[in-house]
Amino acid sequence: MRENYSEEGQHQRMSEVAPKGFNNRSNASAENAVSVASISNADPIAGLSRMNVESQLRPEHGNFICPECGKSFIRKDSLVLHYRTHTGEKPFPCDRCDKCFSSKNNLTTHLRTHTREKPYSCDQCDKSFSTKGNLNRHSRTHTGERPYECPICKKAYSDNSNLIKHYKNMHNKK
Numbered sequence: 001m002r003e004n005y006s007e008e009g010q011h012q013r014m015s016e017v018a019p020k021g022f023n024n025r026s027n028a029s030a031e032n033a034v035s036v037a038s039i040s041n042a043d044p045i046a047g048l049s050r051m052n053v054e055s056q057l058r059p060e061h062g063n064f065i066c067p068e069c070g071k072s073f074i075r076k077d078s079l080v081l082h083y084r085t086h087t088g089e090k091p092f093p094c095d096r097c098d099k100c101f102s103s104k105n106n107l108t109t110h111l112r113t114h115t116r117e118k119p120y121s122c123d124q125c126d127k128s129f130s131t132k133g134n135l136n137r138h139s140r141t142h143t144g145e146r147p148y149e150c151p152i153c154k155k156a157y158s159d160n161s162n163l164i165k166h167y168k169n170m171h172n173k174k
Helices: 044-048 051-057 076-087 104-115 132-143 160-170
Strands: 002-005 011-014
Touching: none
Parallel strands: none
Antiparallel strands: 002 011
């Protein structure tokens, strides 16, 4: 199973397949890896939030490397958010329920479940959505776009979850 790290560093698990032209492999390599031994004894979260660690984690090409798994990130804040997938830290509590979140963006999205706010409107119909991703997914019903293609039979889908179901049902039989 592949893993994707969004620009915000949010950890997302994906199936063996991805949309056409989408490369979600880490670009870390042996020649650009950074030694993290110098920070391994420090408190990881506190250490990652300090400016002085930036120079220790930032190789010449400008990426930040996770000391836990070696994944690389362009921005330091993306690394900090990603690192929370290893620690389980969720420093953003909802003031309306007992849930906590690893990022402010996740909390903001969650709050919309309480307020029923749907700020993303379709320009083709009267539907609205709580997240931009849900609007983008919906928009494909109007455009007919099917960017998720099965690598085995080339059948295409408008949504990655449908591709995953297809792959498991048709090609992942044991």
